[in-house]
Amino acid sequence: MKLDGKYAAALHNRGTTLGLRGETDRAVADFDAAIKLAPNSAVTINNRGLAFRIKGDLDRAIQDFEAAIKLEPAYAAALLNRANAYGEKRDFDRAIADYDT
Template identity: 35%
Template structure:
């Protein structure tokens, strides 16, 4: 009975949380869109928080494959804060995922200037370079992502390279000669993605 009461209390709390915008930065990605919408509509919100709310809602849309809607929200976030490195990188990624990689190149390059220690931005530029046929540049960027991101990034690539049939070793976060060779081979093909599509694999590496 007590457990049922707790569940009911949580269920009743969800609308209140959404109305106040608390869910915008929740760990539950399904709450980002309603939570951030509530925050965006709140009167008197500070510009920095408004920019972050647009960027988080954009990420929510992007994860659902609604890239045009996501890009519109990233546009709003970046208009408020033109030096928002994460939003710039994520807009570049949304352009890439929507089949317009070159439109994201300027964004990710600005993001890298603002924060050259983001493995995600190096990975984004690697994907964009690879899609454009700059295979050497793509491999260099993937290696930079590995250098900065370390074990977690290596595990992601190991998973993705396994899915592509290019790597048969363990997913252990070690950047071995075999992993490096598989990553180089992948980077030479415009259609090969070293990031895993398998959500279980992604979860195991996070």
Template identity: 30%
Template sequence: MKLRSIFYLMILSTMLLACNDKDNAEIGNDFYSQGEYQKAIDSYNEYLKLKPSDEIILYNRGRAYEELGQYDKALRDFKKVIEIDPKNESALLSFGKSYFREKDYKNAAFQFEKAFKLNTSSSKSALLLARALHRDGQVEEAMEYYNIAISNDNKNGEAYMYRGALKIFLNQMSGGCSDIQKAKNMNTEEAESLYNQYCK
């Protein structure tokens, strides 16, 4: 009888711990969606004490660090996610963005290309790869990936805007302004000022 009671207590304790873990993860996600990034990190930290290899929560914590401008900590989380799952597209994109932010466009393009190869129908990956190539001076390759980004999603205003900017750089004014006009019609940030600067 005593052994049975101990057994039930152990099961109950395990269930309570599991519920608490789940609560910490969900609470962290709630805080994140409300813009309470430090509180989100605190909740994720509690969760990760018992499940340190949960790649979803590690990634979410990395994004929260990123929102707070704590890029080194964010990068550490993204790297850990990629170690756990080298095919995690979101972590590869975030890793690439950290290189892009540091103006290391070659390494940014390398990470974005890995993400794109995992999902060739992704407009976002193609756009980020195009932007890194564009900044690295690889204009033909950049144009190819801007085209892919638009082909994958013809409502990607950013892709139109940046492709338009590249066309203008290449003295293709008509095509460039047409792309920027499309981006402007989609209310893409910066498209109107770009249009006013080059196309009026």
């Protein structure tokens, strides 16, 4: 079965699966393509942030978590992910602030 490259949900789901398999570069590429089709998907932006975090690119991860939170201010998963990324950067004050949100 071939993936429809014009269907954001399919790209998002494949990106998620690739990320779970440890193929983070391919996951990011799928999330990028999905975001081009659905730029207001906080879930996809958050998941791309997770892929960046796994790759060790904490700054890009935090940017994505912040973008997801901007779209959906009460998005708990993005707040938790940003807090964890801040903690990994040893920016404990920001991490605690997110955990307290």
